[in-house]
Amino acid sequence: MNELLKSMSPVGDAAGEDLSFHPPDVPLAIHDLTVAYHRKPVLWDVDLDIPEGKLVGIVGPNGAGKSTLIKACLDLVPKTSGEVGIYGKPYKNQRHLVGYVPQRESVDWDFPVSALDVVAMGTYRRLGWFRRVGKKEREAAMAALEQVGIGHLAHRQISQLSGGQQQRVFLARALAQDAKIYFMDEPFAAVDAATEEAIVKLLRSLNEQGKTCLVVHHDLATVSRYFDWLVLLNMRVVASGPTSELFTPENLEKTYGGQLSLLNDAAKALSHATR
């Protein structure tokens, strides 16, 4: 039984195999990643290297595979091909380095737990099997809640929080993980101005601590203000690089060009050919 539990341990094996082509100082290196649901490919041959300490915006139209990219990095959807390296190793060896903020709608907020309970879930992996949340974990969770500015709501049941506050609870949970690289799935979706401000402040402070944040983002108007690195995604990586170089009308046209985009046409032709 103990052996079995150890083999399923969430703490993971720190040794693990090295991915030779992924240098250990690169927080996220994606090589040749393809993901398909049923027979429909969602991501095609994604190659990506994200330098350390960047605020990265992942931008693209609906259905471009932005969430799928994050989920594939976190082993939440099966990869059809390709590999993902987090600081040079597969994700399963690097869980302690990664914080995850899922989309807010992915859970039922009528669940009978308080904001603090949810944030404390960020410490579960460190706790391991069966150990209960103690004083230390509660303090860490409280600190994370304070950091996103809703410490005073710690003991509220989560359905009694506004959408923006719920989003901040999710961010705080990732903070409680104390990671080096954060994946955030649309944290700015449908939040109030105060929350947007709080999230931006949080991103900046994570950036100052040298952490890397990958943020799926929808609002083109704010992209250049919030992020210093961009990944333009439309089933494949259209472009990746510093915001100042990438945020051009031509690139946006390529990403968002809809049916007229060359990229889309090529993709369609290819999918016909493979069928």
Add this chain to the structure above:
Amino acid sequence: MRRVRTELWLRRWLVGIVVCLGCLAAGSPANAADFDRQQSLALTGVEWPAPEEVWEVVALKNYNTRLVVLSTALLGVAAGLVGSFLLLRKRSLMGDALSHATLPGIGIAFAIGASLGGTGKSLPLLLAGATVSGVIGVLVMLAIRNSTRLRDDVAMGLVLSVFFGIGVAILGMVQTMPQASAAGLESFIYGKTASMVKSDFFFIASVAAVSALIAVVFFKEFTLLCFDDDYAASQGWPAFGLDLLLLGLVTAVTVIGLQAVGLILVIAFLITPPTAARFWTERLPKMMGISAFIGALSGWLGASLSALLPRLPAGAVIVLVAASLFVISMFFAPARGVIGRWLRHRRLRKKVNRQHLLRAAYELLEARTRQNGNGKREMPIINVPFSRADLQSKRTWSPRELARIVRSEIAMGHLEDAGEGRLRLSEEGFGEAARITRNHRLWEVYLVKHADIAPSHVDRDADMVEHILEADLVRRLEEELRDRDAWIPSPHLIQ
């Protein structure tokens, strides 16, 4: 979204109640003559057990009842704990399919036992058969779901009805087996608090205790799984393994509940206690405690009752007791109960009405002062009497409504009678009115300038939340207003 869920639950409940009533009807005397006799007996009170008899059962004086009642109560604890996670995982229907899928296994296990020379009615053997076919049912369901694009509910419906049908057919066939009498197997469908041998009791009690224990030991892991399975998986928890474990616990509780509650209603025994408990609390550990208590209580009372009324199927009695506890919780639980919600809503409405009234009075005074001061803004507001008609013109109150609000404000000391049918704000009322009005306007400005909410929505939002604003935020807004020198007059200021 919540409404959809409530409706779903309501529907499930209605179905449950209909089934219970149906079972009661099915358990009623078989022929009309019998029915007449029983009814007349019931009317004269002879059919009902004597008080001593009731006491004997409830207080567990009789050895056999003690075994039955205790095992059902323990089963209730396990069902309450495991059911909490089943409910929160939103897999209740899967539990239902599972319990229906146990029937073929019972029939087959009996046939095997009988052909091996026994009576075939060994409880562990029958329950082992039930487990196997229940698990096969779930596997088939998962296979249907994963290999086709059919939705979950279709897969569950298919498994539920097909397996149950097969089970009924198999039971029909084993009835004709010459070696052994299969009579009594149907009691697994509706449940029966039959006499129980000691080994059966230990078997059921230990399985219940172990299931309950596992549910408690894995509390943290199951909570994470039920709340956010993707996050759990991303953190390296074996979400699928935990799901299997939970399903295993549900199977265990279902199987040991077959005899007492019956396979049709055992899902109600799993789902009703946690649903009822949810009304009492917003915290999971408390909810599970209450759920276990409700499960135990309904097991205890239900098993005792059905021992007293042997004509009724035990499952129906137990589930009806649980359902009564559910109804009580639904109405009377202070945290989320219907009455509590209604009271809170009424209190909020009253508060909003009162604030409207005070603000209307303040704005009247403000307009009057301004008129007298030729529109100079810095004039201090003077508290003068006003008529009810003035107030009436400020909002869409019916005269009766207005009279009621005025009465309650007079009782609170905010308004005074100024004679000649006129009203005046008291000292305290004036301060309160000024505070509310100021708060309201700050909030309005906040909404208009700050949060991009359409101005047409402003008034309603402002009125609902002005009392929720925190002092800190109010201070910040004030500063902001002063900085910008942008005092916006209220949209419904006096013309």
